[in-house]
Structures are given as C-alpha cells and as structure tokens.
Amino acid sequence: ETITLHALMEDVPETQIIEKMLPDFEKETGIKVEFEKIGYGDMHDKLVAQLVAPESYYNLLEVDFLWAGEFPAAGWLADLTPFVEKSGFDLKPFIPAMFDLLGRTKDQLPLIPMYNYSMGMIYRTDLLADPKLKEAFKAATGKELAKPETLADYVTVAKFMKEHGGVDGAAMQGQRGDPNAMEFSNYLYSAGGEYLGADRKVVLDSDAGKTALGLYVDNIQHAAQQGALSATLDDTMRLMCSGQAFSMVTYWWMLPQLDNKEKCPAVAGKLALSVMPGGHGESGGWGWGIPKNTSEESQEAAWKFIEWVQSKKVSVARALEGHAPVREDVYKDPAVLAKYPFYETALDVVASGKSFPIFAYSAQYEDVLGTQLSLAAGGQAEPDAALQAAADGLTQLLNK
Amino acid sequence: MKRFGLHLGLILVSAVVLLPPLWVLRTSFVPESMSYSTEVMPQFTTQNYVDLFTNNRFGSYYLNSLIVALGSVIVALPFAAMTGYAFARFKTGGRTARFLVLATQMLPPVAIVLPAFALFRVFGLTNSVPGLTLAYAAINLPFLTWILMGFFEGIPVDLEWAAQTDGATPWGAFWRIVLPVSLPGIAAAGVLGFILSWNEFLFALVLTGPRTATVPVALAALQTSNGVQIAKVSAGVVLAILPLVVASRFIQRFIVQGLTFGSVK
Amino acid sequence: MASIELDHVSKMYANGAYGVRDVDLTIADGEFVIFLGPSGCGKSTTLRMIAGLESVTAGELRIGGRPVTHVPPRDRNIAVVFQSYALYPHMTVRQNMAFGLKMRGSPASEIDAKIRDAAGLLGLTSYLDRKPAALSGGQRQRVALGRAIVREPEAFLLDEPLSNLDAQLRAEMRLELVKLHRRLGRTIIHVTHDQVEAMTMGDRIVIMRDGEVMQVGRPLDVYANPANTFVARFLATPPMNLVPATLSADADGALAVVLDGATLPVPGQHAASYRSAAGRPIIFGLRPEDLHEARQNQAWQPLELTVVAMEALGVENILIGQIGGEKPVEIAARLSRHFHAPIGSKVMLYADLAPMHLFDPESGKVLPRPAIALTAQ
Amino acid sequence: MASIELDHVSKMYANGAYGVRDVDLTIADGEFVIFLGPSGCGKSTTLRMIAGLESVTAGELRIGGRPVTHVPPRDRNIAVVFQSYALYPHMTVRQNMAFGLKMRGSPASEIDAKIRDAAGLLGLTSYLDRKPAALSGGQRQRVALGRAIVREPEAFLLDEPLSNLDAQLRAEMRLELVKLHRRLGRTIIHVTHDQVEAMTMGDRIVIMRDGEVMQVGRPLDVYANPANTFVARFLATPPMNLVPATLSADADGALAVVLDGATLPVPGQHAASYRSAAGRPIIFGLRPEDLHEARQNQAWQPLELTVVAMEALGVENILIGQIGGEKPVEIAARLSRHFHAPIGSKVMLYADLAPMHLFDPESGKVLPRPAIALTAQ
Amino acid sequence: MFRLAIDRDRRIGWSFAAPGLATLAVVMGFPLVYACLISISSLTLMKPQLQPLVGFANFATVMSDPLFWGSLWLTVKYSVITVAGEFLFGLGIALMLHRTMKMKPVYFAILTIPMAMSPVSVALIWRMLLQPNLGIANHLMETVGLPRIDWLGNADLALWTMAGIDIWQQTSFVVLILAAGLAALPREPYEAAEVDGATSLQQFWFITLPMLRPVAAIAVIIQLINEFRTYDLPYVLTKGGPGTSTEVLSFFAYRRAFLGLSLNEGAAAAFVLLVIVLGMTVAFFALLERKS
C-alpha cells in the first residue's frame, strides 16, 4: 500500500517548481505527493484546524518562519533530529541563518529550510546615472548621487528622487501587518537596531530603533508613493514595474521578475539588487516540517521527501527554474551562477539577513508592530510613543 | 416624462453597479502584466481563462460551488419555509425561538469554524462536498427562515382556512396555497441562499480539501505573496457572476406583482 | 350525522373583546338554520368556531354528538363560504372549485362533472379558466359558493353567500340552495341580512345580538311573536312600530292601549293575557303592514295620521305618519303602490290589532300571549 | 363641477373580454345616480374608469366638461367605496378614515371632528383603534363607507356599499347617504342590488347588462315603464309576470290579451297604443302586486288561479298560481300576510290591468304607450 | 377545551418547525455550545484543553483591551453606516424597479450582479480599481480634473471607502429582498390611496413603507448581522489599517484567536459581539412593534 503525502502549499512559483518535479520523486520512491495550493493568508487557519485535530490530513508541512515559534511551542511538529541522524542527512551546506530563522534550538530541530525570502533593495541604476539628476543632487546635498550606503543616505536619495526625479523615491508597502512590519525590520537592522538583545531582552526602543523609525516615517511621508499606507507587495511591485518608482525594499528574488523585458518593459535592464543600505536586511524563509499527529509510516515518507527535495541535486535543478535556495552550495553552483549572475549578491543578502523575533507569537507581534508603525507613519501617533508601544507589546508577548 | 425620469434613475444606478464588473470583464481578457494599464484593451488574450482551468483546477471548483450552492438551497429552502411558516402562522416557540434561530448566525464565523470543523471531522464530513452542503444549509437556514416568515405573515389567513375546510391538511394548505402565493419570497430566499453559499469563504476554506474546494477559495488563492494575479481573479469573477446573470432572467419572472389580488374582500 | 351542538360556547378574542358569549344552541342533523343579527354580533365567529377555524374559549362544541375540540377542520367535513370569499388567487375558477374534491381524492372525471354542473348553475361556465383577479365581485362570490356546493360535506356554513348578487340571481340561488338542501339533506347554516332569505329558506332562524342569542324559532313564529323589542324591530324593514303607551282597563275590564292622541281597544282574544298589566306603561307594537288603507274587516280600528313622508318603492308605498298629540309619535304603514296622499294631509288608516304585541318598557321583553296563526305553511 | 360624461366609452380587458361596451351617459353635477344590473355587467368597471383606476380603451370620459384621460385618480377628487373595501390593513379604523383628509391637508382638529361624527353615524365609535383584521365583515364595510363620507369630494362612487349590512343598519345608512347628498349636493353614483335603495335613493337609475346600458330614467318611471323584458324582469322580486299571449281585437275594436286559459280585456286608455299590434303574438307583462285578493275597483279583472306555491315572507305572502289551460303558465302575486290558500286550491284574484305592458316577443322591446302616473313624488 | 385547541396549533407548528430546528440544532448547536465553552475556558492553541474553566476571565481580558472598545465603536459605526446606505439605496432601487415594466429584466440582471461576487473577490477588484497610483478610478478622476485620492491609505477615508464598497455590493441583496417584498404587496390599498388623493410620495410613505415593513425589517436585520460580522473586506482591503482605522470587531476576534492563538479570548470577543447584535435586533423589533 502506497502512502500519499498531502501538503498544504502556498500558491507561488516555488511550489510550482517542485510540483513539476514530483513525478520524479514518485518514480524514485513510489510515494505520491499531492499539493493543495492556497493563498498565504489562508494557510495558517487551515493548518491549525488540522493540527489541533486528533489526526492531521496534511502529513507534510510547509511552515513559514513566522510560525516557526508557534508550531513547535504548540507541540504540533515532530522533532527532525532523529530523522537526520538515522538517514545521515547532511545539514552543513545549509546557510546557518536559515536555521535560526526556522526555530532551531539546542534541543530540537523542528524544520528543514525550504526556500528563502530575505529582503534587499532593488533600485533604478538609470536614475542614479542620470547626469541632470546627478547635478541637481550635488547642488542640493553637496554629495555625489550614488547607490546609498546608509539608511540615512537611502532616505535622502529617495526624497530627492521624489522631488526631482519625476518618480516616487521608494515604493513602500505600508499596509498594516506583515507588509509594514517586514519593511520596517529592514530599516531597523540597517540603522543598527535589533528587536532583541542578548538574553532576549527587548531593545527595540533603543536610539537606533528611534533613528530607524524616524527615517522610516520620513521616507513613507516624503519619498513614498501616494497610498503607501495601504500598499502591499503587489502594489509596490507594480509601481516599480511601471517605472514610476526609484527603489523598493523587497525580496531579493523579485529582481528577475521586474528586470523582465516582457513583463516590465519600462524598467527592464535598469534595475539592480543590493544588500539593504546599512548592511543588514530582514531575513525570511520557509521550512519543511512533519506534523506529530500523523502515522509513523507517513512521517517516514515525509522525511524521505524532505531529504529528496532539499538534496543538492534537486535544489540545483529547482534553482535553475528560479528557486530561492537555502543551501550555500547551490548559490555557488556554476550552472546556477551562469544563469543568474545576481545570485552572488543574493547570497550576501541572505547571509547578512537578520531574523524577526521567532517565538510563539511572532505573527501577532508582527501585527502589534504593524499597527504602531502604521499609526506613526500616518501621523496618528508620535514615533517615539509608537516605538515604545511596539517595544512594550513585544515584551508582553514574550512573557505570555 | 415620469417614465423617463425613472429610466434615467435606473440607468444611472445600473451604470454605477455595472462599471466595476465591466472593468473586471475587460481585465479578464488582458494579460496580467497589462492588467493595470489604463487603456481599455491594450492587448487581448483568453489566457487567463485557460490558465484558471488548466493550472488552477477552476473547473472542478466551479462544479463544487454549483453543487454546494444548489444543494444547500435544496436542503435549506424547504426546511426554512416550514420553520418560517410555523413561526409566522403558529407563533411556534414565540419570540424566543425566532430570535434564537437568528442568533445562531450572529457569531462571527471565525469563532465557530474550528468547533464546526471538530464536529464535521467526527462524522467524516470534512473534505467532502456533502459536508459543506450541510454546513451551508445550516448557515442559510436562519436567514431564509426569517425572510420567508416575513412573506408568510402577509398572506391572509382566510386562504389557509379555506384550504383547511376544503380538506387540506396543514401541510397541504402550506404546500398548495401558502407557497404558491408567496412565490416572490420563495424566489428571493432561494437566490439569497444560493448566493450566500456561492460566496462563503471561511467554512469552505477549513472544511474542504484539494478536490472539494469552491470558487471563493480558488479565487483567494490567487492573492499570493508574489502579488495578486488580478487578471485571473477577474476571469474567475466573471465566471462566478455568470450563473446569476443567467438565472436572474428566470428569477425575475417570479417577482411579479399582486399575487393575492382578488382573493379576499 | 352532523347535528351541531353549541353548549354554552364563548369566544373571546386576543384583545379581550367577546365575539360570541355563552351561546347555547342545538342544530339538528339536516336542519337548515338561518343566522341573523346586526353587523358585528358574532355570526361569522360562530361559524368559524363550528368549522374549527377559531378556538372556542369557553363551553363545548359537539358535532354529531362528539366533542370536536381535537378534530381539525379538514376532518369535520364542512364546506364553508367565507364572507371574504377567500378564493385561491393563484388558481383558476375551475381549480378553485376542484380543490376540495381533489383534497378528498375524488376521481378526475367526477370532479369535472361536478364543476360543470355547478358552473352551469352559477353562471360561471365561461369564466372557468379565469383567475379570481379577473372576475367581478359577484362572480367571485359565486366561485366561493361554487367551491362549497361541489362538495358533499356533512354540513354547509354559508356566510352571506349571496350578498353581492343581483336580486334576480339571488332568487335563483336561493332556490338552488333549497334544492341542494332537499337533495342532500345536509345541515346548512346560512348567515344572511336578506329578509326574504331569512323568512323562506330555513327551518329555523337564530337571531343574535352582541354575541348572544336573542331568539330561536321557526321564521314565521319569530316574525309573528318576537321575544323582545330588539327582535321585533330587527326582523323587517320598515320595522315594527313600537310606541310607548299605557294599558288602561275600563270598568267592565275591557283593555285599551292609550297612545298620545289615540286610544286603541285591545282585541278580546288578548284580554286575558294582558289583564295583569293593566294600568301600567307598556310599549305597543304593530307592524306597518297591519295598517290598511281600506277597512276590509270591521274589527280593524280606524286611526287618523298626518302624513309626514311617503316612500314610493314601486312595488308599494311606505307612509310615515304622525298620531296627533302633544309629543307626536311617528309610525310607518305599508300601503299599496297606488296609495297617494300629500304630505301634511290627514289620512284614515285601519289598524288590524289582532297581531299586536305589548312589551315591557324596562326589559323590552314581550308580554306573553297565545300566538295567532299567520299563514298555513 | 362634477358632471360626468361617458362618451361611447368601452373597456376591453387584457384578455380581450369587454367589461363595458360603448356606454353613453351623462350624469349631471350633483345628481344621485343608481347603477343596477346583473353580476358581471360592468358596473364596477364603469366606476373604476370614472375614478381613473382603469384605463378607458375606447371613447372619452369627461368630468366637469374636461377630458380626464390624463388626470390621475388623486386629482379627480372622487371618493370611492370599493366593492372589496380595499381598507388599509396596517392602519386602524381611525387612520383609515383620516387618510384621505390627511392627504388633502385638512387640519388635525377638523379630521378628528369629522371622524368622530362619521364613526358615530356608522356605529364604529368603539372600534376606532382596531385594525381591519379584527373587525367583522359589516364593520369593515362601514369603515370603507366612513372613509368616503368623511371627505367632501367632487363625487362619490359607491360600489355596493351596504351589501354586508343588516337590514336595519342599511335603512339607517340609506337615510344618511341621502342626507349627505342633500347637504353636500355632490354627484353620487351608487351601485346596488337592493330594490329599496334603487327605488328610493337616486334621481335616476341606470340599468346595465353585459357591459351595455339598457335603460336610464327616474326610478319610478323605469319601474312603471320598463323599456324591455330584461328591465321589466330585473327591477323587482318577484319580477314582473311575463306571459306569451296574443292580442286579439273584437269587431268593435276592443282589444284583449288572450292567454292560454284566460282572456283579459285591455283597458280602454291603452287601446290606441296597442291597436297596431292586434292579432299578433305578444308578451303580456303584469307585476305581481297588480293582482289583488279583493276587488277594490270594478275595473280590476277577475282571474282564477290554481295555487302552486305560497311563500310566506312574514310581511306578505307570495302566491304562485297557474292559469288553467293546455300549457299552464305560472304567475306570481303579492298578497297580504293574512291571505291563506291551500296548495292546489283555486283562488280568484283581481288583476289591475292599468299598469300592464305588452312586449315584442322577438326583440323583447316594450310596445310604447303613454305612462300612467304611479305615485306623486 | 381551550387549552386543547391551542395544543393542536402548537403541535402542528412544532411539526413544521422541527426539521429545520433539528438541523440547525445539530449542525450549528454543537459548534455554538462548544464555542461558548471555549469562551469560558483556558483553551488556547498552545494548550488545547478546556480545563480549567475560567469563567468570565476571558471576557474581562478582552474588555480591558482599549483596542476592543475602539473596534466595538468602529463596528457599530460601520454597521450603521453601511446598513443605512444599503437600505436607502436598496429601497430606492427596488421601488424604481417595481415601477418599470420595459427593460425590467435587464435592470434586474445588472443590479443583482454584485452579490454574485464573493467578498474576497470584491475586495481584490476594488483594490485594483482604487489602486492609488495605477488604478482606473484615480486615472478617471485625473482625467476629469479632480485630484487623485488615497482611498485606503488615508486614515480618515479608509473606513468610508470600505463602507462604500460594502454598500456597492450588499445593496443588491437588499434590492432582491425588497423587490420581492414589493411584489407581494396587495394592490387594493394603492387604489384606495390613489382616490384618497395620495401622491406617489405619500403612497410610498403611508402605504408602501408600512406594508413593506415586515420584510424590510428582516432585510435590515439580516444586513445588520452581516455587517457586524464583516471580516473579508477589511482583511483584504486594509488589514485593519491604516493604524486602527478599520479594525472592526470580528477582525479583532480573529486576531485574538488565530494570531494571538487564544481561541478562548477570540470566542469571548465573538460572544460579546453576538450579545450586542442580539440586543440590537431585539431592540429594533421592539421599537418597530411599539410604533405600530
């Protein structure tokens, strides 16, 4: 009797790439895998219903890093250490930051990294090279117009572009919740701030944090597009694609989607990716997990699949299709680099990425933070007060 | 002249109602990358539709939706009509019963979807079309009951008396007299029930599996972290509207005037 | 077996108003009973209780001897013509009439035949395929009647079934109903405001007032011997003349009704009955048709009236006249269509006092006396 | 100014049936007109057209001289009592009656006063705060009537407004309507099936049949001189006796109506009118009230009848008798309530032939003769 | 005797109501009771057991959150705005529809289109139309010389924009129900009102509105319930933002239950909402009855 693996997957290219390769896996192992694809926003609710039930219908899980605190804490995930040990699966090639992101502790390994969505800056090289703008920038600031290296520079350039470049300086995703929380995290890390210091003490409301929020608010109010407070990734991407914005802080793998003659003729060939000015961006990613409330056989099968799909061979094949790797060796694979030269930068983005606090209430915290950011950005709250509230919220949730 | 004003008004509201769907229709025939173009038809394609059916299994979702929506109406409407009749004519259970019935729908769905899931799991009704149909029937029931109750209260009781003395059972009087005379209400309630099920999202999300999902779930999935596939959403919306547009020609015929005219002094 | 017994039955409506109050009445199987009474007196309510459509709030109702509280309307097998018609608006005339038969499972051919007959009878043949909305008021009423008569129930309850028909059609229908009653021998209760229907159709009439039964009896008996002033006035138009008077007795015991302006000797045959009331104020009652223009009988008493009004009905003339006196009282007389008299003139009429009645002025009750035969049936 | 002119007006319904056909009628301002006719003849349709509730499909309707095709009902300022009452189910009796006044902006105090008066008149005072559903049939009808009379419109259209009232109340209402008419002097059209109403209330009566007008005239004129057998039969119950006969003339020109079994000499005053019909088959018409039990006048002709049926109405007795002969014909006679005769016996009645009529057997039209006065108004 | 006759009606009534009530009791009753238990339990996603029951502690927790009161007020405001809008527009449209003959099927088909779209798609579509930089709405505004508007990103405007979209969609339900209600009205009172001199407006006010009241009241209540529970629209359009300007109560409850992982507090918030809606419903009908 063959086992079928059921996985609830987000309906994105990553999933589709794997889905196309599933017949190979079945041929190899005789295990059938069935992907049910829905939107990100709906996955959590649907998974929870299954995971709290006596037996889960899904016996293979795709878990976002935001849930990487919650799922293990709730005891829904099987510890993968025994599987790794038993099969001798080599974890070394994986980028260590990815494990941090996905809830690895001394005692347990809940998830194996699946793919990455760390954030960097995508910007318009043509505008930076425009002589008229260069001149104007010099006149205005006394500095050369170039790719910004600090957060403050970035905000200055963005504001300048809005004023003089005929474009919005930054396409910002200011919608409350995931979009603005993720975006702000980049600002925070770039300004040298952190959410948690050593001993997991909340340090968000440090001076760096204040600087970050100040610049964030400044940027969204003076450099961003109209409607930034309601914008999501979709809006910023389309704006960037239309050529009406100078820059955006986004997932690194957005670059090929924007730098595309067919889809975005207005900007194709005029874009570049860089690590977030200031050196650190927000890191994100998905991992594979195995629910506890499934049979032993299906857990075995699920592990087989994870082993297979995250093997170097399959990862490289996926990368060639556009996959965002989690293994260093894949980034450095010659075939991959040949096809996507910017993976070199991408690796920097991923490696330098910092993680949002991972704990049971990460998702809720994202919302608490998002609310304060939104209030501050909309002028409904003083930035310092908002930051304080966000920090307090974090403390509270950590103590819950 | 008065006629003219009336048509002017109707044309105006029709325009307000219709313009967004028209733009949606247009968008459904435009490639995704040009969906936000302000040109009316920058480029024509049927790819969005083709993709929906080939990549997004829209065909099977569509069928599921139809089955679930029709099925829930077929189950709920008779029950609702009977309960509504009991409430309207016999004051069954008094005010308390009426409000209790309605109160079952006053909880935000997010609060009962997990308990409902737990219940349905016990009976093996998750991941199944009949299960979702049953859930929708129960969700529709209170609303349909109330609507029909409103219509039944308007029927002169003399008609039922006549039927009863003519030898009809209470059921016969209900079936042969009350129902036909309240056709507009039945039609409206039927449509309402269909639409509620047709559009419901959360229960569909939680109670269904890959083969039993419905159109709203399919359309919601187009809102990905890689952006919203708005052209496909548009195509899906156009397809979702179709059954109602087809049916409304038919429904409208029931919503005609003066059904009790000439029956009582 | 459809005797209908109302055993101290009352009906109180939700608003506390009584529709019917303590009605005690037994209707024999196969009897044809007329309900008569002023608007709002409880006739329809009584019918609806018998049909089982309205709950009885006190007393007991028995049909065929058994209490029917638990018997739903359909099992009482009673056909009703509703005062409001209550036609099925979505059905054609034919379907309206067929409904009751269909419910009882009659075969289609029989239904057809019955509807054809009834429609012919009611003049509805060419309207069978119309819906009620496309009918005139009288046509609707006929459909309501047709719906009842196609069935052969235990009893018919007809609530003013002919009120919206023209006189001629009504006369025909009256006859048809009487025939139907003869043919089927079923109990019929017929509510009407029509004097001719009341007098000619039924075995008995029941006169109600304010939810209570005032008098029950054979029509002519009630007409000739009303139990009180209410019944006396109610049963005809113009109603019985009721005049406050005194009953005097002369030395040799002859009684006379003393009006303001006239004195009328009480016929000898009634003397014994009224003797005890001598000397007391009474109400004197005499019907307008007992005043005649010519003295065809020596016993008739002359009475001089001043003409106040004349109403020519074509078929007869109604004279309203005053008996002279301090406070002149008006009385009506039914005279022939050829009788003429100018307003203000004095006319001599002749009162046939044999059918007279005396009533107690306080209670309104009649002073009992032996009945005099009016007409052999 | 509410004269109402129907100028060859027709109404064809959607199903192709005619409700009214080519009606040509002028009603003067302030006139009180009675509409009379068999069920379904088009009375209500005519009223509804005048009110503006039904479109006119041919001809022209003028009110106060101006065509009203485009005038909506509310601007015609007409009060209507609908045959079906058409009460506002959601309003109390008071609100029902107040509505028309409120719509026309009468001050509240005036509305109150008017409703109080009307309610008193109609016996509705204690029902003012009930809704129609909690009223008896007659009470509802009175509300409908009340709603019309509180207003002071240009014209009243009353569609059988008293049909569900008891005789006594109806008599009162009749009087009140006549008073209302006198007081306001407004045009009134009153549809009724009641003979007394028809004869006494109106200035003229209009008799319709199958959507067409048969005869228009003062009530007693129409009663005494019907234009055809339809009108002759229609206007009273029992209707005029119509007997197929031959008109014979003897040597010296004296005419006689020859029935099967009796020969009745035509009164001399009519001889000239009928001479030309001598020798021809005719229909002989005589009203039941023209047969008398006693010969009060020597001109009255004896007529022997075999009693077939006696109908005792209390107020009078109707005798149905046969004139002997091969094919015996039945005729009705209205006799006093004291007249007795066993079924099968022979009775001698006396026919007053002065009011007789002769009709053409083919067309049913009356053979014209000068009118004889019936009664001074 | 009286009792027994009443009993018959009662029996018939219950036999009619039984199948529906039974279905409801089974399918909705269990989850409701369970949800109710959850609301007084210590059940969270982290610790999925009802025990120990904590009584009203969850309610206290929820109610001590200032955001709760803000979102409660917002919800009431939003519901009243949308229901009023839907009812007024719906009634107007239903009346116009009722009076036309020609073209009625066409209008009817058009006017009922919005209800055939799921709220999620409606929200997605309107996000497209109202996209501030690229959307067609602002493009048209600009074309006719009006300023571009930040429909959803402006804290003062977002709630109104959301309400507008909601009204745009939900009015079609109201039209459907009211059109049917109008169709079922008896014709006679209108004839009476015509001759009583009532203008169209007066007929509407004095005849149509009161007679339509039972059905209209039900339409209002159903919409009120739906609006109180609005979830999909803010979820897709604004996620409750900017700031907290569109944070309606069911969104609050959702957040508690699924992001905060505290199913018990989410359920408590939901029951508070239920009690408020129920209270408003009962009050609404009491008011209507008193007025009649």
Ligand SMILES: Nc1ncnc2c1ncn2[C@@H]1O[C@H](COP(=O)(O)OP(=O)(O)OP(=O)(O)O)[C@@H](O)[C@H]1O
């Ligand atoms: N809506 C309609 N469609 C078709 N025919 C109709 C319609 N309304 C009435 N009729 C027909 O028109 C004729 C005249 O109807 P109308 O109501 O005027 O009669 P009526 O004289 O008032 O009769 P009644 O005394 O019975 O009330 C009738 O034969 C009736 O069947």
Ligand SMILES: Nc1ncnc2c1ncn2[C@@H]1O[C@H](COP(=O)(O)OP(=O)(O)OP(=O)(O)O)[C@@H](O)[C@H]1O
């Ligand atoms: N549903 C009700 N609620 C309260 N009172 C009512 C109700 N129905 C009738 N009544 C009252 O009960 C009394 C009797 O009504 P019923 O209908 O029996 O009268 P009726 O004799 O048939 O009169 P009519 O000759 O006018 O038809 C009336 O005074 C009426 O107002």
Ligand SMILES: O=P(O)(O)OC[C@H](O)CO
């Ligand atoms: O992994 P993605 O790109 O589908 O998106 C992740 C979500 O945006 C949550 O952070």
Ligand SMILES: [Mg+2]
């Ligand atoms: Mg009655």
Ligand SMILES: [Mg+2]
């Ligand atoms: Mg009529």
